[in-house]
Every structure is written in structure tokens, then in C-alpha cells.
Amino acid sequence: MYVKALYFKNFRNLSDGFIEPCENVNIIYGDNAQGKTNLLEALWLFCGGHSFKGSRESEFVKFGEKQARIRVEFFSQNREQNSELVFGSNRKEVYINGVQKKSAASLIERYNAVIFSPEDLTLVKRGPSARRRFIDSAICREKLGNALIISRYNQTLNQRNALLKDIYRHPELKNTLSIWDDTLCYLGSQIIVRRLEYIKKLKESAEKYHLGISGGREELSIGYLSTTKASYGENEREIFKSFSDNLRESQKEDIKSGFTTVGPHRDDFDIIINKKRAKSFASQGQQRSAVLSLKLAEAKVLSELTGENPVILLDDVMSELDRKRQDYLLNKVRQYQVFITCCDLDESLCDEKSRKFFIKEGSVS
Ligand SMILES: Nc1ncnc2c1ncn2[C@@H]1O[C@H](COP(=O)(O)OP(=O)(O)OP(=O)(O)O)[C@@H](O)[C@H]1O
Numbered sequence: 001m002y003v004k005a006l007y008f009k010n011f012r013n014l015s016d017g018f019i020e021p022c023e024n025v026n027i028i029y030g031d032n033a034q035g036k037t038n039l040l041e042a043l044w045l046f047c048g049g050h051s052f053k054g055s056r057e058s059e060f061v062k063f064g065e066k067q068a069r070i071r072v073e074f075f076s077q078n079r080e081q082n083s084e085l086v087f088g089s090n091r092k093e094v095y096i097n098g099v100q101k102k103s104a105a106s107l108i109e110r111y112n113a114v115i116f117s118p119e120d121l122t123l124v125k126r127g128p129s130a131r132r133r134f135i136d137s138a139i140c141r142e143k144l145g146n147a148l149i150i151s152r153y154n155q156t157l158n159q160r161n162a163l164l165k166d167i168y169r170h171p172e173l174k175n176t177l178s179i180w181d182d183t184l185c186y187l188g189s190q191i192i193v194r195r196l197e198y199i200k201k202l203k204e205s206a207e208k209y210h211l212g213i214s215g216g217r218e219e220l221s222i223g224y225l226s227t228t229k230a231s232y233g234e235n236e237r238e239i240f241k242s243f244s245d246n247l248r249e250s251q252k253e254d255i256k257s258g259f260t261t262v263g264p265h266r267d268d269f270d271i272i273i274n275k276k277r278a279k280s281f282a283s284q285g286q287q288r289s290a291v292l293s294l295k296l297a298e299a300k301v302l303s304e305l306t307g308e309n310p311v312i313l314l315d316d317v318m319s320e321l322d323r324k325r326q327d328y329l330l331n332k333v334r335q336y337q338v339f340i341t342c343c344d345l346d347e348s349l350c351d352e353k354s355r356k357f358f359i360k361e362g363s364v365s
């Protein structure tokens with residue numbers, strides 16, 4: 001898929017304007033705080049309506065204004081489509097091809113993007129929750145139904161956790177735990193199977209990309225770490241069983257701590273470079289390269305799965321990479337429609353087809 005045009009009005013500091021990008025490399029350049037990241041955020045929001053910065057919707061509206069509007073015209077599923085999001089004091093309004101929808105979720109299978117921003121380094125640097133968010137967001141974009149499974153799992157988990165806290169004070173309630181356990185294992189095993197399948201595909205590509213980015217010097221290795229002891233190749237039934245067994249074994253501990261200690265909500269994946277854990281031992285450049293490899297792999301898996309190339313959004317990535325790594329990255333992303341933000345226009349990123357957008361105080365020229 002590719003974006004044909006993006007219109008914006010009072011979206012963050014972007015006042016009123018539009019861009020018509022090319023299908024290849026698009027450069028958005030300008031000084032700090034002019035609106036480059038805001039433009040990428042607008043492009044990203046059509047993936048399902050959530051900010052990659054974790055912002056609230058009210059923050060999208062330009063200071064002093066009542067409403068923000070963004071509209072995208074894009075080519076996907078062999079036809080031209082469009083979507084409009086309106087943010088105001090009420091719930092956001094979503095329009096797809098002119099028809100109002102309840103949520104932006106149904107954009108998921110039509111519009112796809114992969115974003116790499118400096119905040120993504122948390123994937124390597126921080127605790128497991130950022131990595132779980134990464135896989136879950138990826139599997140949700142593969143299939144709309146997966147988001148529903150995850151949301152039902154989280155509801156069940158909250159109910160089980162509430163009961164665990166009650167059992168601590170009223171031990172006679174212990175027998176009712178099994179009501180939630182079955183549902184938890186049923187939904188949880190579906191999530192784990194999808195995550196394992198996803199990591200298997202991701203791993204294959206990410207490991208290759210990392211070898212390429214590092215000029216053959218670094219070996220990346222990724223592995224899913226499950227608190228339920230599930231492993232690659234197991235089916236849902238087998239994972240259901242190991243999840244149930246582990247849940248039963250940890251029951252005492254769960255009651256004592258007042259929350260569920262095993263399940264996909266506690267799983268993680270390991271990022272290892274040259275046999276050492278990246279979080280503790282990798283340099284800044286190695287960590288950045290590992291995240292880039294994961295993101296390139298995410299784009300590849302997504303395009304194989306949906307049959308559509310996602311749009312690639314690179315926010316402030318280039319300036320942090322040495323020339324060799326820049327060239328490798330550019331070469332890999334050229335097959336997609338790419339948006340690259342930078343402060344100074346670097347002509348070496350462009351080719352004859354590239355379009356350049358200069359942004360100043362929220363206006364694009
Ligand atoms: N709701 C809003 N209304 C008006 N301005 C906003 C709003 N939200 C954010 N901004 C402002 O938009 C400006 C541009 O932000 P943005 O992150 O896009 O800058 P940038 O061009 O990416 O800069 P940098 O090169 O530093 O990353 C910031 O000064 C920010 O305070």
C-alpha cells in the first residue's frame with residue numbers, strides 16, 4: 001500500500017495543509033520543534049488510532065482550537081481508499097471511504113505502517129512490557145480478531161486477579177478460581193501460539209538484517225521466553241495443558257502475591273547479540289541496529305502476511321547511524337514507501353523520484 005495524500009487541519013502544531021508524497025523515499029526536513037514528528041504521527045494514526053507516543057487524543061488538537069482533522073488518501077487492496085479521523089472534545093470520529101465507523105479498528109487490515117522512532121530503543125533497553133506491546137501490536141495488525149482475544153484475555157486476567165485478592169481474605173472462595181482458570185488458559189494459549197508463530201517468522205528475518213547492518217560482524221538471536229514453558233512447534237492444546245499445569249503449580253504463590261504470576265502477560269522475548277544479552281552488554285549503536293533489524297523484519301512479515309507493503313516511517317533515525325548502516329537501511333527500505341524526518345536535508349538520502357517537504361512552524365512547503 002502507499003499514501004497518495006495526507007491532509008491535516010489543527011492537528012498538533014500543523015495548521016492547515018497537505019502533502020502529496022511519492023511512492024518511494026519522502027524526506028521531511030526542518031529545524032527542531034517544527035512539526036516533523038507530528039506529521040509522522042498523523043500518518044501512523046490510521047493504523048488503528050493509537051499514538052506511538054502514548055498520547056491522549058485530546059492532545060492532538062492544536063492549542064486553542066476545538067477540533068483536529070486528518071485525512072489520508074491511500075492505495076491498498078487494489079483500489080484507492082480514504083479515511084478521516086476527527087478529534088475533539090468527544091470521542092473521535094472515524095470515516096472510512098466516506099462511511100462513519102465506530103472505531104478505527106477496521107482500518108487495520110487496509111492501512112499499515114511500521115514506525116521507527118528514538119523511543120523504540122526501549123525495546124532493547126527496558127523491561128518486558130515494551131517487548132510484549134511490540135509483539136501484541138504486530139499480531140493485532142495481522143488480524144483484527146487477535147485484538148479481541150487479547151482484550152478478552154486481559155479482562156479475564158483482571159477478574160482472576162481480583163478474586164486472588166479476595167481469596168487472601170476469604171479462603172473459602174478458592175474453589176471458584178477454576179472458573180477463570182479455564183478461560184484464561186483457553187485465551188492465553190491462543191495468544192501464545194500466535195506470538196510463537198510471529199516470533200519464529202520475525203526471528204528469521206531480523207537475524208539476517210542484523211548481520212547485514214553490522215557488516216557481518218554481529219549475530220543477533222531472538223527467543224520467546226514463556227512463563228508457561230510453551231515452546232515453538234507446540235499446538236494450542238499442548239500449550240493449554242502446560243499453561244494449566246503451571247497455573248495450578250503457582251496457585252499458592254498467586255494467592256500470596258494477589259496476582260497471576262504465569263501467562264502471556266508475564267512472557268518476554270530475549271534479544272541476544274553475539275551470545276550476550278543486548279540489554280546489559282550491547283553498545284548504543286548495536287542496540288539501535290538490533291531495533292532496526294526488528295522493525296525491518298516487522299515490515300517484511302507484515303507484507304508477506306497481508307500481501308501489502310506497509311509504509312515505513314523513520315523518525316530521527318538517520319543522524320544516529322554511520323554511513324555504512326545508513327546505506328544498508330536505505331537500500332532495504334527502498335522497496336517500500338518511506339517517510340524520513342531529519343533536520344538538515346541530506347541529498348544523499350534522495351534519488352530522482354524522491355519528494356522533499358520542508359516544514360516550518362507547522363506549515364509544509
Ligand atoms: N496540541 C498541540 N498544539 C500545538 N502545538 C503542539 C501540540 N502538540 C505538540 N505541539 C508542538 O508541536 C511542535 C513540533 O513538534 P514535533 O515533535 O513534530 O517537532 P519536530 O519537528 O519533530 O522536532 P525535533 O526535530 O526536535 O524532533 C512542538 O513544539 C510541540 O510542542
Ligand SMILES: [Mg+2]
Nearest residue numbers: 036037315316
Ligand atoms: Mg521529531
